[in-house]
Amino acid sequence: MAYYLATSSGRSKTIFLFGVLSAFWSSVLVRTFAWILILGRHGVIDETMRVFGFDSHSWQLIYNSLSVLVGMSHALMPLGILTMLSVMQNIESVYGRAAATLGASGPHVFWRIYFPMSLPGVAAAALLIFVTAIGYFITPTMLGGPKDVMIAQIIVQQIDQMLDFGFAGAVAVLLLVATCVVFLIFDRMLGMAVLTGDTNSRNIDEVSRIRHRLNSLGRKLVAVAGWLSAYTVAIFHRWIKVTRVPSMNGRFVLYGLSLLVVAFLAGPSLFLIPLSFTSDTGFQWPPHGFSLQWYSEYFTSPIWIGATLRSLLVAFLTSFFALFLGVPAAFVLSRQNIYGKSAIIVLMLMPMIIPRIIVALALFYAFSKVGLLGTSTGLILGHTVFALPYVVITMMAVLRTYDTRLDYAAYTMGASKFATFRYVTFPLMGAGIATAFLFSFVQSFDELTVALFVNGGVTTTLPRQLWSEALMNTTPTLAAVSTVIFLFVLVVIFGVESIRRIRFKS
Known part of the structure; x- marks a missing residue:
């Protein structure tokens, strides 16, 4: 997704970037409520499978490790995309064209040229997602089960329920030490300037510095990835030629994958909107009837x-x-x-x-x-x-x-x-x-x-x-409040985009 945004222009880039930003700035609570609606009993997936004749009662899609991973990936993916994008959009395309003129195929251009140059952004995204996930407690609390307790939940429980401030402080100090160790390793490998987006025209020197710090195993892995991708593309084109399927442009495939990512990021919150108008009293799908009672309950x-x-x-x-x-x-x-x-x-x-x-x-x-x-x-x-x-x-x-x-x-x-x-x-x-x-x-x-x-x-x-x-108590009032917050954030994003366009024109 970040690669597509960094190498594209026009309306599709604007729409996709808006989808990523809307997910990035949307409330974590709102997005978590959306996943409760999608994964929960009588939720979107449960009722859809029931329509097609599948026995959904044997499935456990929520309150387990899978639902926590899905919810946290959905919450943290925009952070990773925007972090990688800040570095990728500064990579000049001339290097890839130069490699292509020397005989390098598309996969080799990406893995041997583009990926090493984008490595600071990829590593920074991994670091920020890792340290943010360590301190997450909202999504694990609402989507996880008794066996999915994370360390941040322990700290909250000790403060809020046990009133054991000393133990909570000790756990927090251990978490801080572990985080500092991770940052120290990152600073030794790439430098903390990557996190500020302080990139400049010295990309070649930066790439040379990074590649010298990669060990031989890392360079071999990049080469293997390039060759595997090249062979995969060759087999794919050979299959297309045999079956006489119209040729598919690589950008079209990348566009399709990016569209799926945007749907994954922006789609779940949209399910809350119809639920906020339901006449039911619980979180279930599909909503029945039409009522404004939940908005009335909120505004009164x-x-x-x-x-x-x-x-x-x-x-x-x-x-x-x-x-x-x-x-x-x-x-x-x-x-x-x-x-x-x-x-x-x-x-x-x-x-x-x-x-x-x-x-x-x-x-x-x-x-x-x-x-x-x-x-x-x-x-x-x-x-x-x-x-x-x-x-x-x-x-x-x-x-x-x-x-x-x-x-x-x-x-x-x-x-x-x-x-x-x-x-x-x-x-x-x-x-x-x-x-x-x-x-x-x-x-x-x-x-x-x-x-x-x-x-x-x-x-x-x-x-x-x-x-x-x-x-x-989970009631449709939460869906109504979440819809109000979601629309409010969209208005703010529209305002930011309008300001950016005015600045660009000026």
Whole structure:
């Protein structure tokens, strides 16, 4: 999927990228509810198999390791695609054409040229998915069974049920040590700059450095993959010639596979929309009748509306403070040569690249000492910690493409630094700032981990209210609320895309 997006253009790329982004920014809770509807008893798969005459009662599609793997793969795949895409889109096609002119076939061009050059993105995607999966507890809790408990669930249980804070802290420290070891290995092999998307035109030097660090076994595996792919293609074309099937373009096959990936990412959430209008009282498929009672229950409930308004207020203030801190930090990190710059970048990105539950537990211990537990101030500060890395990364990406000669031209015309920033820099960066604000807003609006550890009392946020209701009773009200959140995220993504197009035209 990442390869197709990096090597394509036009409407199909825009549509597929929108599907990936919609899955990336959609609520994890919403997507988990969708998989409960699809995999559960009387769900989509269960009822579909029953229509075709299969005995679905002997199947166990949910509350096991398989459902956890499916749900977590669905949740983390967009992260991997976007991480690989950030590196792949900077690989120039001239290298592949040069190899082709020397006689290399398509499979060999990919495995011997393109894959080594994209290896930093592939490795970074694997790293981010791995450390994120270690700290996952939402999907395993809702889709897994008693034998599928993960380490993050143990930490949550010790805090929320056992009140054993010392044991929870010990487990979190062990998890942090294991994560740091993984990052140390990654830094020794590829360098932490890969995670910031800080790629440049020195791709050849980077590839040479990486390939020298690969051992002989790794190079042989790449060669074997190239030869196996080449033989597979040759056999496929020979079969086509014998059976006289019209020739299939490789891009067409890649398009078909990418279409399946988009359907896997964006499709499950769509099943919640018709369920939110059902007249039934349970999570079952297909929905029967038509009713607005579940939307009425949501919009007339003081608890649901209060949680929604609080989430919106917290998300707005979080985005404001994240911009207030992140934009100056991005300016300094992008334009100043300061000592320990790489270490500073890594520290600022820590909340994004280590398991969230570790940071949330650290905030729990810190806020308990200063009286911020159960307060809106503590909730906003906790959300800002997680939103700040997104602002820094977004603004650093904008500043890397910003032409500083425009500022110098304003200086030569007598403009002060403040006037230059007000009338030149800020208008040109306005689209990037708006994008960072929206990303921070969505990130905060969907944040559950901090709410579980820091929030308390009668007031709650929308994700935590969804979480509490899902653990106690699964009703179509959850589908109605999930549909509202899903449509809200789509509106935000449309807004980001509109801002990007306006910036591109300007």
